[in-house]
Amino acid sequence: MNTKNLGFNSKLIHGGDFEDALGSATVPIYQTSTFAFKNADHGAACFAGESDGFIYTRIGNPTIGALESQIADLESGFGGIAVSSGMAAVTTIYMGILGQGAHIVSSAAVYGPSRVVMEQHFSRFGVESTYVNSENIEEVRNAIRPNTKLIFIETPANPTMGITDIEAVCKIAKEHGILVAVDNTFCSPYLQKPLDLGADIVFHSMTKFLNGHADIVAGIIVAKEETIYKKLRTMMINMGCNMDPHQAYMVIRGLKTLGIRIDRAQENAIKVANFLENHPKIEWVKYPGLTSHPQFELAKKQMNGPGCMISFELKGGVEAGKILQNNVHLAILAVSLGGVETLIQHPASMTHSKMDKDSREKAGITDGLVRFAVGIENVEDIIADLDQALSKI
Numbered sequence: 001m002n003t004k005n006l007g008f009n010s011k012l013i014h015g016g017d018f019e020d021a022l023g024s025a026t027v028p029i030y031q032t033s034t035f036a037f038k039n040a041d042h043g044a045a046c047f048a049g050e051s052d053g054f055i056y057t058r059i060g061n062p063t064i065g066a067l068e069s070q071i072a073d074l075e076s077g078f079g080g081i082a083v084s085s086g087m088a089a090v091t092t093i094y095m096g097i098l099g100q101g102a103h104i105v106s107s108a109a110v111y112g113p114s115r116v117v118m119e120q121h122f123s124r125f126g127v128e129s130t131y132v133n134s135e136n137i138e139e140v141r142n143a144i145r146p147n148t149k150l151i152f153i154e155t156p157a158n159p160t161m162g163i164t165d166i167e168a169v170c171k172i173a174k175e176h177g178i179l180v181a182v183d184n185t186f187c188s189p190y191l192q193k194p195l196d197l198g199a200d201i202v203f204h205s206m207t208k209f210l211n212g213h214a215d216i217v218a219g220i221i222v223a224k225e226e227t228i229y230k231k232l233r234t235m236m237i238n239m240g241c242n243m244d245p246h247q248a249y250m251v252i253r254g255l256k257t258l259g260i261r262i263d264r265a266q267e268n269a270i271k272v273a274n275f276l277e278n279h280p281k282i283e284w285v286k287y288p289g290l291t292s293h294p295q296f297e298l299a300k301k302q303m304n305g306p307g308c309m310i311s312f313e314l315k316g317g318v319e320a321g322k323i324l325q326n327n328v329h330l331a332i333l334a335v336s337l338g339g340v341e342t343l344i345q346h347p348a349s350m351t352h353s354k355m356d357k358d359s360r361e362k363a364g365i366t367d368g369l370v371r372f373a374v375g376i377e378n379v380e381d382i383i384a385d386l387d388q389a390l391s392k393i
């Protein structure tokens, strides 16, 4: 079926370039490592790229391919490259775009390992990096060097909820012939479409919203243009960062409800953010849907909604945060986000603990910051749980 002109939620159900010979209503799991060629010439044609036939699952697989085409369409890109995890997406992009002597400019507040793998490992191969507060567009512009090959941004940033102006960054990048990659994990294409705003590459930890059920780890990259798509696809294949067919099936299944899951979680998040902002034991709340968010207007402009992630700091800092984490019952004390369940975690001692304290503070990740991922439970229960835990402080 041609799904090109369908709405977003219809594409979630009917998208993906896949037709099953037996008429299966869902995409079957092709749990196979390899594919038989019809004859010697067909095998040679597959390897020469002259036939669309499948060869070997690390290179391509029908179940994985269905997911890749579906998400590429949702992100308005040329093609998708499914990978084993969000971090496999990050390393595939770094490996595919950067080389010895290259330089990257990145948001300082990014997913912890995205920064750690650059500063501690890619640096060993001669890749240089500058981490800036990308909320300030001048910092991005000033960090560009003649050897800058990639601007890497995450917005809203993890875990500070700072917003980077994607369109403005892409404009600067174009002036210098630099590519832009955007980590869209916190939004999903339901809330934000970086390729439409000028980015060249968008990627996700599909572990989060796209799969949405906290039961697998997966990632995907979508490139806007064919040349970049091919470059990154080759890198994924050669490095072996591929997804497994069963993993792809799980994401295709979870993806169907992305729209209604985010609608509900976001509705809950707005209420939870308001509750927290008015609570006497809370120092500050950062949520793009609150007018107190410094980039409230920018968030409204580039996102279709404020999302489901909230950061806040308690009066009493780290100690108070610990009491809260130890006393919630409904919210699960766990890293990750984007699932149907509400999660709470402490970035300075958990997701961002491998970053040095100085970089952490410069990136706005204070020791007392708590990250709250709002799920789709009844909002009264989420708020009651927070309320009773806050009363223990």
Ligand SMILES: *Cc1c(COP(=O)(O)O)cnc(C)c1O
Pocket (backbone or CB within 6 Å): 085, 086, 087, 088, 111, 154, 158, 183, 185, 186, 204, 205, 206, 207, 208, 217, 218, 219, 336
């Ligand atoms: C979780 C996450 C990643 C890494 O994804 P994995 O699937 O855990 O490898 C990258 N970026 C963001 C914003 C994330 O939340």
